Amino acid sequence: MVEQPAIGDNDRVVVHRLSKRFGNVQAVADVNLRVRVGEAMVIVGPSGSGKSTVLRCMNHLEVPTKGAIYIDGVHLEDPKTDINAVRKEMGMVFQQFNLFPHLTVMGNLTLAQKRVRRRSQKEAEEIGMQQLNRVGIPEKARMKPAQLSGGQQQRVAIARSLAMNPKVMLFDEPTSALDPEMINEVLDVMRELAASGMTMVVVTHEMGFAREIGSHLVMMDEGRVVEEGNAAEVFANPQNERTRAFFSKIL
Amino acid sequence: MRPVQVPGAAEIETDPLGIEASQERGEFPYWLVLMLLIIGLFAYLTFFDPTYVGARRAILPGLGITIRATLIAFVIALVIGLIAGLGRIARNSVVRTLATTYVEFIRGVPMLVLIFAVALVIVPLLADALGFSNRLPQEVRAIIALALIYGGYIAEVFRAGVESVHPGQLEASRSLGMPHSSAMRHVVIPQAVRNVLPALGNDFISMLKDSSLLSVLGVTEITQQARIFASSTFQFREGFLVLTFLYLTMTLVLSLLVAWLGRRLKRG
Numbered sequence: 001m002v003e004q005p006a007i008g009d010n011d012r013v014v015v016h017r018l019s020k021r022f023g024n025v026q027a028v029a030d031v032n033l034r035v036r037v038g039e040a041m042v043i044v045g046p047s048g049s050g051k052s053t054v055l056r057c058m059n060h061l062e063v064p065t066k067g068a069i070y071i072d073g074v075h076l077e078d079p080k081t082d083i084n085a086v087r088k089e090m091g092m093v094f095q096q097f098n099l100f101p102h103l104t105v106m107g108n109l110t111l112a113q114k115r116v117r118r119r120s121q122k123e124a125e126e127i128g129m130q131q132l133n134r135v136g137i138p139e140k141a142r143m144k145p146a147q148l149s150g151g152q153q154q155r156v157a158i159a160r161s162l163a164m165n166p167k168v169m170l171f172d173e174p175t176s177a178l179d180p181e182m183i184n185e186v187l188d189v190m191r192e193l194a195a196s197g198m199t200m201v202v203v204t205h206e207m208g209f210a211r212e213i214g215s216h217l218v219m220m221d222e223g224r225v226v227e228e229g230n231a232a233e234v235f236a237n238p239q240n241e242r243t244r245a246f247f248s249k250i251l
Numbered sequence: 252m253r254p255v256q257v258p259g260a261a262e263i264e265t266d267p268l269g270i271e272a273s274q275e276r277g278e279f280p281y282w283l284v285l286m287l288l289i290i291g292l293f294a295y296l297t298f299f300d301p302t303y304v305g306a307r308r309a310i311l312p313g314l315g316i317t318i319r320a321t322l323i324a325f326v327i328a329l330v331i332g333l334i335a336g337l338g339r340i341a342r343n344s345v346v347r348t349l350a351t352t353y354v355e356f357i358r359g360v361p362m363l364v365l366i367f368a369v370a371l372v373i374v375p376l377l378a379d380a381l382g383f384s385n386r387l388p389q390e391v392r393a394i395i396a397l398a399l400i401y402g403g404y405i406a407e408v409f410r411a412g413v414e415s416v417h418p419g420q421l422e423a424s425r426s427l428g429m430p431h432s433s434a435m436r437h438v439v440i441p442q443a444v445r446n447v448l449p450a451l452g453n454d455f456i457s458m459l460k461d462s463s464l465l466s467v468l469g470v471t472e473i474t475q476q477a478r479i480f481a482s483s484t485f486q487f488r489e490g491f492l493v494l495t496f497l498y499l500t501m502t503l504v505l506s507l508l509v510a511w512l513g514r515r516l517k518r519g
């Protein structure tokens with residue numbers, strides 16, 4: 001058992017000494033992070049540096065080998081924790097969208113609202129419609145996901161999470177599977193979300209976007225956090241050599 | 252013939268007759284024309300040739316039993332198969348072990364032997380244990396046997412179906428706060444069933460043919476009727492031609508239906 005970290009009222013997500021091994025691969029090694037309410041944290045780093053693994057641990061899709069995650073002070077790895085109760089307050093957006101192909105767009109938006117939030121069909125559809133408006137595609141409500149473009153599908157996926165009224169949104173490379181001309185429509189939605197004060201953790205390779213919305217930038221390499229700080233400052237003046245090397249390669 | 256289902260949505264058979272494949276090659280399905288000619292000839296003999304009247308009158312009455320036994324056994328097998336198939340991938344290792352044992356047991360014994368064993372050993376034992384020792388009719392035993400056997404095969408179909416659904420579907424549902432059971436019920440299983448509909452259709456066709464094995468229990472379905480007719484009149488040609496005609500007509504119609512369904516599902 002690890003010692004409990006100090007958790008303030010403003011700490012939405014606390015990652016405490018997180019390590020994760022897959023067989024022989026040390027995916028994440030002793031990572032500490034703190035996401036405060038209203039903050040947009042951006043995690044960058046080379047492929048295989050453990051970004052997705054950290055994000056997935058925040059939602060308990062991966063179980064840490066060592067360390068602990070606290071969401072609003074609730075310890076995720078505690079066997080007494082009701083993980084579904086925590087997850088319904090968190091949204092997760094995946095690289096591959098993961099829309100439910102057998103349901104319409106509206107069906108995607110209402111399923112968890114009805115099953116988890118116990119909302120009526122009518123209420124769920126109203127909220128679903130609001131969120132579709134928010135992501136700019138209300139006219140697609142009756143379509144199947146396969147009839148939409150990649151950018152539209154990802155916006156539906158974001159709306160699906162937002163319809164649950166989450167307190168924090170996790171994004172794992174939400175634009176990496178998109179054709180270049182569709183990236184911006186998704187980033188626009190995320191910009192609006194950040195501006196509205198949503199607490200967010202975003203793993204991305206979109207450096208311009210990271211600089212723009214990231215109040216807090218985290219650079220990972222080989223499973224470790226090698227540098228973190230105010231996004232604008234880190235971009236302007238990276239302290240760590242690997243950060244500099246990464247920026248020079250990608251920018 | 253029962254190919255082992257391999258995980259991966261794309262690997263589930265959707266074009267069993269090769270119709271789509273032959274269309275892609277730009278080939279006309281001549282085999283279908285030949286088949287229809289053969290069936291047409293058999294139909295003519297069965298219904299219009301006076302030497303076949305006896306066979307037809309003796310065998311046709313068994314058709315109802317063949318169809319009824321197949322339908323009832325198939326519905327029961329679907330239920331058993333869904334339960335055992337989900338059991339095969341359950342997180343509880345006791346459930347998984349029991350389901351796997353059942354499936355492997357069924358797959359390891361010839362169907363004819365299983366039919367004897369279930370109808371003549373297991374059903375009487377169970378009936379005794381449950382207290383209704385009044386003798387169950389052979390048709391009921393036969394249906395139970397078929398259902399138990401196909402339940403094992405269909406379990407594998409459902410398991411492959413669930414495994415063919417992308418793991419991201421379960422993760423997305425869970426990340427929305429849905430419990431595992433409701434994610435399975437509302438997200439994974441509907442997609443799994445859709446993916447395996449053609450495979451289930453093929454199992455139904457196999458079951459229809461395998462119902463002929465029930466003749467060994469004396470159930471008076473069409474094969475048994477044909478055997479009785481042929482051995483009492485020595486009209487083997489007539490008896491087995493009529494019998495073949497009936498099976499071939501049913502399986503061809505069903506195969507075309509399954510092929511059509513498979514293509515429709517593929518198009519989404």
Ligand SMILES: Nc1ncnc2c1ncn2[C@@H]1O[C@H](COP(=O)(O)OP(=O)(O)OP(=O)(O)O)[C@@H](O)[C@H]1O
Pocket residue numbers: 022025026027028045046047048049050051052053054
């Ligand atoms: N389920 C898994 N099983 C085995 N190894 C895994 C698994 N998930 C991740 N890994 C390994 O852990 C390491 C970190 O992976 P992770 O996906 O977290 O990296 P990432 O920073 O998100 O990379 P990318 O930018 O390519 O998405 C990699 O070496 C990866 O191969």
Ligand SMILES: [Mg+2]
Pocket residue numbers: 051052053172173
């Ligand atoms: Mg990743």
